[in-house]
Amino acid sequence: MDTASDREPRQERSRATRARLLDAAVGCLSERGAAGATVGAVAERAGVSRGAAQHHFPTREDLLLAALRHMVDNRGADLRRRAEAVPEGPDRTEAVVQMVVDAFSGTGFNAALQLWAGAASDPVLRERVIPLEEQVGRQVHRAVVELLGADETVPGTREAVQATLDLARGLGLANLLTDDRARRRRIVRQWARMLDQALGAVG
Amino acid sequence: MDTASDREPRQERSRATRARLLDAAVGCLSERGAAGATVGAVAERAGVSRGAAQHHFPTREDLLLAALRHMVDNRGADLRRRAEAVPEGPDRTEAVVQMVVDAFSGTGFNAALQLWAGAASDPVLRERVIPLEEQVGRQVHRAVVELLGADETVPGTREAVQATLDLARGLGLANLLTDDRARRRRIVRQWARMLDQALGAVG
Numbered sequence: 001m002d003t004a005s006d007r008e009p010r011q012e013r014s015r016a017t018r019a020r021l022l023d024a025a026v027g028c029l030s031e032r033g034a035a036g037a038t039v040g041a042v043a044e045r046a047g048v049s050r051g052a053a054q055h056h057f058p059t060r061e062d063l064l065l066a067a068l069r070h071m072v073d074n075r076g077a078d079l080r081r082r083a084e085a086v087p088e089g090p091d092r093t094e095a096v097v098q099m100v101v102d103a104f105s106g107t108g109f110n111a112a113l114q115l116w117a118g119a120a121s122d123p124v125l126r127e128r129v130i131p132l133e134e135q136v137g138r139q140v141h142r143a144v145v146e147l148l149g150a151d152e153t154v155p156g157t158r159e160a161v162q163a164t165l166d167l168a169r170g171l172g173l174a175n176l177l178t179d180d181r182a183r184r185r186r187i188v189r190q191w192a193r194m195l196d197q198a199l200g201a202v203g
Numbered sequence: 204m205d206t207a208s209d210r211e212p213r214q215e216r217s218r219a220t221r222a223r224l225l226d227a228a229v230g231c232l233s234e235r236g237a238a239g240a241t242v243g244a245v246a247e248r249a250g251v252s253r254g255a256a257q258h259h260f261p262t263r264e265d266l267l268l269a270a271l272r273h274m275v276d277n278r279g280a281d282l283r284r285r286a287e288a289v290p291e292g293p294d295r296t297e298a299v300v301q302m303v304v305d306a307f308s309g310t311g312f313n314a315a316l317q318l319w320a321g322a323a324s325d326p327v328l329r330e331r332v333i334p335l336e337e338q339v340g341r342q343v344h345r346a347v348v349e350l351l352g353a354d355e356t357v358p359g360t361r362e363a364v365q366a367t368l369d370l371a372r373g374l375g376l377a378n379l380l381t382d383d384r385a386r387r388r389r390i391v392r393q394w395a396r397m398l399d400q401a402l403g404a405v406g
Contacts, residue, residue, distance in 0.1 A: 032324050035238035110323060113376075117320035120313060120379050121235050130380055159393035163370060166390065170373025173316075176323050177333055187369065190362035194397045 018056050020046040025067035029111035034118020034125075039063055065128050068115055071108040072136050079103055079140070083147055093199075094192035096147045100140065100164055101188055104172035113176065140165055150199055160198045167191060221259050223249040228270035232314035237321020237328075242266055268331050271318055274311040275339050282306055282343070286350055296402075297395035299350045303343065303367055304391055307375035316379065343368060353402055363401045370394060 024046035028037040039060050043053035057063035079099065086095045103109075116133075119125040144161050145152060152158045171187065174180045227249035231240040242263050246256035260266035282302065289298045306312075319336075322328040347364050348355060355361045374390065377383045 030323075033236070033238060033320055035236060036324065114320055114323070116376070116379055117236055117317055120233075120317070121239065126380055133380070156393045156396065159390050160397065162386070163390050163394055163397075166373035166377055167366060167370045168373065169376050170369035170371065173319070173372050173376055174369060176319055177329055177336070183365070187362050187366050190359045190401075191366055193359065194363065194366075194401045197400050198393075198397045 014056075017046075017048055017052060021048060021053055021056055021063070022067050022070040024048075025063055026071055026107060026111045029064070029067065029114045030107045033114045034064070034122075037064060037067075037114075037118075061124055061128060064115060064118075064125065065132065068112060068129065068132060071112055072132065075103050075108055076139065079143060083143065086147060093148060093196050094189060096144060097164060097168075097192045097195065098188050099147075100144060101168045101171050101184060103140070104165075104168040105175050109172045110176060113173065137165065148195075148199065154200070157199060160195060164191070164195065217259075220249075220251055220255060224251060224256055224259055224266070225270050225273040227251075228266055229274055229310060229314045232267070232270065232317045233310045236317045237267070237325070240267060240270075240317070240321075264327055264331060267318060267321075267328065268335070271315060271332065271335060274315055275335065278306050278311055279342065282346060286346065289350060296351060296399050297392060299347060300367060300371075300395045300398065301391050302350075303347060304371045304374050304387060306343070307368075307371040308378050312375045313379060316376065340368065351398075351402065357403075360402060363398060367394070367398065 021042060025037060025042045028042050028045055032041070037060075039053050039057065040050055042063060043050045046053070053063070057066060082099045082102075086092060086099065115125070115129060119129040141161060144150075144164060148161070150157050150161055152161075167187075171180070171184050175184065224245060228240060228245045231245050231248055235244070240263075242256050242260065243253055245266060246253045249256070256266070260269060285302045285305075289295060289302065318328070318332065322332040344364060347353075347367060351364070353360050353364055355364075370390075374383070374387050378387065
């Protein structure tokens with residue numbers, strides 16, 4: 001029979017295995033695309049047996065969706081950390097835009113992009129990706145509205161904030177194949193100016 | 204020996220086969236992703252033998268790059284047609300933005316997106332996709348500058364135009380898994396307002 005002290009390390013090991021699998025799935029997606037992110041490939045990358053991987057994630061869709069949620073959680077945590085460091089004053093809008101743009105780049109974004117691309121031709125994956133993406137979109141939107149102190153009852157404000165997220169997504173895509181950071185920096189600055197004008201901020 | 208009249212139908216048939224292969228490659232990319240767009244799958248979709256396909260496109264990269272160029276050419280022709288129909292007057296900016304946003308959507312855009320996603324994990328493809336994308340980016344940018352009558356010597360103008368293309372790319376991505384047209388319409392309107400303000404147009 002298990003004792004409590006037996007169970008605890010086992011639960012910890014199980015959590016660690018799960019975390020390793022999720023990180024491996026993000027890595028596989030980002031480097032090989034959705035087609036290359038099979039349960040077998042992810043298990044191998046994580047140094048876990050295929051059986052153990054399937055114990056945690058019965059199907060490939062379960063694994064990939066959990067990986068997407070994992071990326072989203074990491075991004076959410078990162079956004080919250082950075083939100084606290086956003087300065088007050090005239091540079092606030094630019095800092096917020098830069099924060100959003102940075103959230104849509106890097107390994108996590110590339111992995112998500114590969115999953116979106118894969119979901120476009122996989123109805124099972126697609127049906128599960130859509131609600132998660134909608135939830136994430138709403139969360140980031142709300143965070144940006146709060147950080148900018150934007151009044152969404154003013155016509156155009158909601159769309160201007162949404163456009164910021166769409167721009168960030170587009171910049172993430174432009175950064176997929178080449179290092180686009182220098183150009184992106186200039187666009188963030190200009191976008192922040194336009195956003196300040198649109199939101200009626202005096203700066 | 205060939206006579207001129209023998210050669211002509213043969214050249215025509217060859218051109219028709221090539222065009223069918225390119226359309227099939229775009230379809231395969233859009234529906235199955237880069238991993239599913241093999242020479243065999245494309246040949247089958249086009250109703251062409253694998254040997255005939257390889258006669259036109261010796262490698263998979265040749266085929267996919269030609270397909271990307273084919274999409275780009277189609278989009279270019281479509282942009283030129285639509286550019287002629289853009290109205291003068293206060294609604295011009297919105298019509299131009301809508302035109303750009305529409306250019307980054309549909310089967311052609313989805314196919315290109317799949318190819319970008321595939322190129323992220325395929326160095327051979329990547330090296331060939333990058334220069335073509337840069338060329339396209341410059342062409343669309345120049346067209347938008349001309350259509351808007353924007354003065355790129357004014358600070359911020361260049362970045363505002365570039366942001367329009369990045370936004371269009373982001374909206375294309377948002378439209379990949381769901382029908383996002385209604386929201387997109389509202390964002391185009393708001394973006395056109397912000398662009399008019401930024402470019403100092405009186406409207």
